[in-house]
Amino acid sequence: MLKNILDDTIAAVSTPLGKGGIGIVRLSGKEALSIADKIFQARDGQKPSAFKTYTVHYGWIIRGLRSRVKRGRRPEAGDRGPGIVDEVLLTVMRAPGSYTREDIVEISCHSGIVVLREILDLVLSCGARPAEAGEFTKRAFLNGRIDLSKAEAVLDIINAKTNLGLASAVNQLRGGLFNEVRRAADNLLEVIALLEANIDFPEEDIGEADKKKINRAIALAAEEIGSLLDSSSHGKVLREGISAVILGRANVGKSSLLNALLKEERAIVTPIPGTTRDCIEEILDLKGIPLKIADTAGIIEPRDLIEEKALGRTQSYFEKADLVLLVFDGARALTHQDIQLMEKAKRKPVIVILNKSDLKVKIDETRIKKYFRDVVRISALHHQGLKELEEKIIQSAWQGKIEPSSEVMVTNSRHAQALRDASALLASARDSLNKNLSVEFISEDLKACLFCLRDITGETIRDDILDKIFNEFCIGK
């Protein structure tokens, strides 16, 4: 069945469908060049099927090309005659030296919805079929050019929210994760071979030397998998980011803080309490961490329906937040509303912020310190203390661990789950070995562990899971 899928020639618009400098229609498959022959007229008169690989050619996309050529009429530069769809550059990459390992033709045209659609329609009418989401990358995987972890890295590169996220995805595309997983899998394979030899001679116990060797190999694999798993909390932060909510009673400077962090006047700021009603959410890049930050209404005791709704919104942002930025007005005494907020926020990670530090301090810090150890003093108005606050947010995101470097990082939840399963199976194998249980038990656990690792690289992945992964891609990738 897989064969049939790969037999088709697929086509799609690979750039965003809209106005732009250049738009690309991409074809991949056995018929890519012969389809190009039917629609492309090169300036030098050559046919695409005669083009060398990695060459680019200037010419025109023409509707009804074959009948025109028969009549001896060749288009020229500036020709607006009937049938000419666009002036283009056509790139040829022949199998196997292409993204998909198949013949690829890329038609770079002027980017506009009509012209892109028209070229795609033409290509489809000549025998290509529309590509499914991620199908070019899926072919690269099915044709053995990249493993699944690298294919998923392509998606991560497209979706990267910060430079650090991008660097980690590029590392994965270059084989960082693949190599680590492969090394662990190869080690396991050796142990399994040793155990299987023992299964063939059941009357003999595993020798002490072999037992030591097996123990050592399991410990090594557990260590490798453990360190990959350790990186997954960093990876999750990079991939998904963290969400923070700014909480505080009215007029303490929540919106001023949002604006100061964003370095733009995003939210309305006035001296009137109750200025913000709706929550405002923005994303900023904090040293590689995508930080989703929401400014909320400072309403704590609603007086009407609008305030009730505003409070409801604040509550829902609070519930989903990973981190609370709890703001107080340092130039005023604590109120019972401030205390109410501390009571509410204490079940979440909190950074306490004393704002308006440019004014005379009136707030009683000792009462705050009964709830929270640390406070950060800032002036949102004068942009003071923001660096220290940003550092605190970053520390909180990495949860006390050191900041990630560009080493291999597990950013994908599917990979993390496979590694957790592999780790549990290794622990079970070790346990069986220590209890001198039958060799079969140990071997079965290790084989299951190997399957988990091979799921990451896609060697044993089920078709439905594969479809789910590639469905996340856009059409044309």
Ligand SMILES: Nc1nc2c(ncn2[C@@H]2O[C@H](COP(=O)(O)OP(=O)(O)OP(=O)(O)O)[C@@H](O)[C@H]2O)c(=O)[nH]1
């Ligand atoms: N002196 C001083 N005033 C500030 C500071 N930060 C905010 N303000 C002022 O405090 C007032 C309220 O600021 P906002 O940012 O609107 O406060 P808020 O917490 O968003 O208020 P609500 O939306 O009503 O809940 C405005 O007049 C700000 O200019 C600060 O650091 N120092």
Ligand SMILES: [Mg+2]
């Ligand atoms: Mg506000």
